């Protein structure tokens with residue numbers, strides 16, 4: 001099959017059997033518990049701190065590789081770059097997080113390497129993002145061991161991380177050796193939310209998971225990525241490749257405001273080498289935005305990096321086509337299943353339709369977002 005036509009899902013999760021078993025054995029959140037609803041036993045996933053609505057139903061689509069492949073076939077997805085879903089290892093003591101990270105990375109490599117290939121191709125259908133034991137009191141040596149392990153596994157192309165780092169967030173200087181190792185290994189960092197923002201903002205009405213997922217998740221990503229920019233991480237590690245979940249949350253919309261606040265702040269004004277919009281333009285964003293206007297907008301914002309490089313004379317107008325090269329299709333499977341059984345999932349169809357209808361993207365740009373950009377970013381051939 002011509003690689004220009006491959007559909008590649010870069011935002012798709014798994015709770016590997018070893019991880020799901022660990023959640024099942026727990027009595028406090030995060031956990032998987034069995035409850036009886038309408039006389040029927042049902043497994044429920046409780047992962048958020050103040051989990052609304054008694055959690056979410058969970059089943060084999062969360063851990064069974066065959067179910068991932070069935071889902072991929074149903075939606076024409078050729079290749080998936082699979083990541084452990086939140087909250088990763090965040091809640092574990094350092095020694096357990098260390099050993100489980102290494103075991104789960106080994107499990108994920110096996111999940112990918114023993115899976116099928118794309119028909120008549122050397123490309124596998126499954127690749128993965130590994131995990132680091134990012135918890136308080138972990139040693140740098142332990143984090144570096146996991147980076148090395150991931151980079152030695154041929155089917156792991158990056159790593160997924162949450163926003164807490166080793167307890168003080170991602171702008172913690174203690175992480176500099178980790179960024180250095182990730183940059184040197186050429187691994188992609190997939191930054192994904194879990195905690196949302198202060199739940200008090202959601203008020204007292206039961207709105208299910210809508211407010212934490214639609215707003216809390218993207219605001220958390222926005223804050224974490226902004227703190228990374230403010231800390232100068234991208235000046236110290238300019239080749240670091242960061243992929244933001246959910247099309248970067250609110251960061252694309254707020255990037256000029258961020259730049260202006262920096263320019264007017266005596267504490268920060270001379271800290272960074274470039275205008276904030278330069279760093280935003282260097283990010284990669286998934287296309288999990290569900291609407292063509294949003295995708296068009298973020299691709300325009302991404303195209304502006306060179307205009308804001310210090311010393312640049314470029315006044316090139318924003319160019320959606322250029323920015324589209326940093327946007328990559330994703331599904332967020334197995335989250336957001338349809339509420340009633342249908343062959344195709346609305347969450348997936350909406351994202352594919354959105355890519356199809358972005359104004360100003362050519363067919364080539366759209367194929368890029370559907371798959372070619374991902375093959376290039378992850379060096380899959």
Ligand code: URA
Nearest residue numbers: 013085086213332335
């Ligand atoms: N809900 C989650 O908890 N995680 C996701 O990745 C998506 C939805």
Ligand code: ZN
Nearest residue numbers: 011013192332
């Ligand atoms: Zn996700």
